[in-house]
Amino acid sequence: MRFHVETVDLADFTSGDAAARNKFVQTLGDSLKDTGFVKVANHGVDLGSLDRAYDAAKRVFALPDAVKDQYHLPGTGGARGFTAFGREHAKDNPVGDLKEFWHVGPELPDGHKLKPHYGNNVWPKEEPVFKTAMTTLFDGMQTCAEILLEAIAEYLKLPRRSLADMVVDGQSVLRVIHYPALKDRFIEGGVRASAHEDINLITLLPAATDSGLELLDREGKWHKVDGLEGEIVVDAGDMLSRHLNLKIPATTHRVVNPSSPDAVRYSMPFFCHPRPEVLLDTPDSLLDPGETKKFPAITAHDFLEQRLREIGLK
Ligand SMILES: O=C(O)CCC(=O)C(=O)O
Ligand SMILES: [Fe+2]
Secondary structure: OOOOOOEEEHHHHHHOOHHHHHHHHHHHHHHHHHHOEEEEEOOOOOHHHHHHHHHHHHHHHOOOHHHHHOOEOOOOOOOOEEEOOOOOOOOOOOOOOOOEEEEEOOOOOOOOOOHHHHOOOOOOOOOOHHHHHHHHHHHHHHHHHHHHHHHHHHHOOOOOOOOHHHHOOOOOEEEEEEEOOOOOOOOOOOOOEEEEOOOOOEEEEEOOOOOOEEEEOOOOOEEEOOOOOOOEEEEEOHHHHHHOOOOOOOOOEEEOOOOOOOOOEEEOOEEEOOOOOOEEOOOHHHOOOOOOOOOOOEEHHHHHHHHHHHOOOO
């Protein structure tokens, strides 16, 4: 079976002629349908802002554990701030992943009705540039994600903004991850990120600082999918798959342990989420004759709560 994650150029969609645009939409949609993944070049996310975010992340994770632990908010599902090494595990693996991470959410204006629901971001006072770097990157990723959702809607012949509108002021999360050197921290039987599917609609993964990302094909074979410098790897999560009656798969992926005990890795997936009240409910126009909905409608909030319990964050 052919298994290939395609690369598309977002400029073809945003400023190309009709032929380039159509080819973009078709290639993006087919790649997502076949593999659950696609790579995006010219995505519009400023690479300087990505570099600054990685620099800030490295400095924050280098802080002593006792300092970082002050930025952990117990009982919030790790939605904001710091989550310690080994805490999160995949749904089907009780051993914690070999990673620590910091979650950044949207910076909503005071008085926004969703602000009390989302809670405030947590920023390390030891590294004030972290806030600027992460909020800038968050905004760039959000813009890119909305454009990609418009393209996916076009592929599926849905109204142009029908998917993108779900994520305006959504509960998206920028996950800043540090995978320490195995020689420094290790849990017997642990892997950097054990096999899982993402919960959200789509995930945008700018190039990580090292290789390791792999995805599973339908025959059970693992493939490397590291994005090249400057590209963003995009994958479909469970919410998108469910909303689309499984027409696009939420493909299982993982981050494997490096062969060198000294190798350190940083990555920054952006999990693009709907607002909590948005209903995941397959549009009737997507159903083929005789096809029925495989899932009852559920709010993004209820779906997320279910999944956070399964991965040990709640
Ligand atoms: O670190 C990576 O490259 C991917 C991490 C990932 O899949 C996740 O956090 O959901
Ligand atoms: Fe993931």
